[in-house]
Amino acid sequence: xxTRFIFSIDVETRSRGNPAVDIFGHIPGHxxxxxxxxxxxxxEEHQAKGTFFFNAYEAGKHDEAEIARAASIIHSxxxxxxxxxxxxxxxxxYGISQASLDGQAKILEKGMSLIEEWTxxxxxxxxxxxxxxxxxxxxxxxxxxxxxDSSLSPGSRVDVPLVRQMGVSNGLSRMLGIWEIxxxxxxxxRVGQWYSRRALDIEGCSLxxxxxxxxxxxxxxxxxxxxxxxxFSLSRYGRPNRRVIRRFSALLAWLRTQDDIEIYTVEQLCRxxxxxxxxxxxxxxxxxxxxxTWGRAMRAWNxxxxxxxxxxxxxxxLVLVMIALGSILYLLVAR
Numbered sequence: 001x002x003t004r005f006i007f008s009i010d011v012e013t014r015s016r017g018n019p020a021v022d023i024f025g026h027i028p029g030h031x032x033x034x035x036x037x038x039x040x041x042x043x044e045e046h047q048a049k050g051t052f053f054f055n056a057y058e059a060g061k062h063d064e065a066e067i068a069r070a071a072s073i074i075h076s077x078x079x080x081x082x083x084x085x086x087x088x089x090x091x092x093x094y095g096i097s098q099a100s101l102d103g104q105a106k107i108l109e110k111g112m113s114l115i116e117e118w119t120x121x122x123x124x125x126x127x128x129x130x131x132x133x134x135x136x137x138x139x140x141x142x143x144x145x146x147x148x149d150s151s152l153s154p155g156s157r158v159d160v161p162l163v164r165q166m167g168v169s170n171g172l173s174r175m176l177g178i179w180e181i182x183x184x185x186x187x188x189x190r191v192g193q194w195y196s197r198r199a200l201d202i203e204g205c206s207l208x209x210x211x212x213x214x215x216x217x218x219x220x221x222x223x224x225x226x227x228x229x230x231x232f233s234l235s236r237y238g239r240p241n242r243r244v245i246r247r248f249s250a251l252l253a254w255l256r257t258q259d260d261i262e263i264y265t266v267e268q269l270c271r272x273x274x275x276x277x278x279x280x281x282x283x284x285x286x287x288x289x290x291x292x293t294w295g296r297a298m299r300a301w302n303x304x305x306x307x308x309x310x311x312x313x314x315x316x317x318l319v320l321v322m323i324a325l326g327s328i329l330y331l332l333v334a335r
């Protein structure tokens with residue numbers, strides 16, 4: 001059985017950002033572009049296509065011509081252009097699930113019509129901004145002719161209504177006439193009933209963690225595996241994020257060596273979905289464990305206090321183990 005690996009890229013600006021930086025990746029002081037065009041360059045270098053969930057509602061707060069140009073560039077290069085809903089610039093809602101069922105349908109129809117007006121593309125899939133979709137969203141999506149949703153994210157650190165309503169799963173499912181393609185999640189650590197859960201994210205996960213989760217998905221017969229990126233994933237703090245760029249390219253190269261993994265788009269999956277099995281041998285989440293978690297923290301110790309804390313605690317533990325072993329060895333020799 002083949003596991004379909006989907007690179008999903010949310011195209012949007014940060015709360016105080018702008019399209020030039022957050023979508024096109026024009027970073028002052030750097031001649032290269034670090035946004036959607038570089039993401040597509042890297043994908044194409046490895047003969048792959050991505051699914052770009054596009055926040056059309058950006059046209060309500062930025063120059064519509066620039067937003068339309070971004071959508072056109074993605075579509076013209078043959079990548080999968082789909083809808084991402086951060087409706088606030090055009091509707092009085094931060095998350096789509098704050099609207100009524102009819103209101104959600106209107107939000108979706110507006111975004112779909114904008115993308116079709118700009119590119120001629122009829123979108124077939126949706127992802128809610130901040131993963132804020134609920135069951136009404138799926139019903140609304142089906143009512144306006146969409147085929148798939150990708151808003152179920154058990155590993156996100158925000159409240160995800162679909163997780164409460166559908167449960168925790170990495171498995172492909174069919175709900176209310178629409179395919180639900182989860183953002184793949186895993187547990188870093190599990191001790192009894194306590195766990196630390198994480199979404200598969202090109203920025204927040206190390207290459208060994210991504211490989212571990214990918215191999216687990218293939219071994220457990222999961223038909224889809226979906227990783228998260230953003231249009232601004234390849235830059236950080238106003239400079240190129242070289243570590244993530246290298247990780248992205250290395251992941252693509254590794255995936256091409258895996259006979260049971262195929263890089264797919266959401267649109268391809270919708271076309272092939274009738275032949276994709278829904279039943280899963282196991283819908284439990286993979287566990288990457290302490291070693292991979294500490295390894296990620298060590299590689300990114302200077303990228304946030306949590307990484308620094310985990311890296312320091314792990315290093316301190318190893319020092320204590322070495323001291324204990326040294327003491328035991330000394331006592332044995334002394335005898």
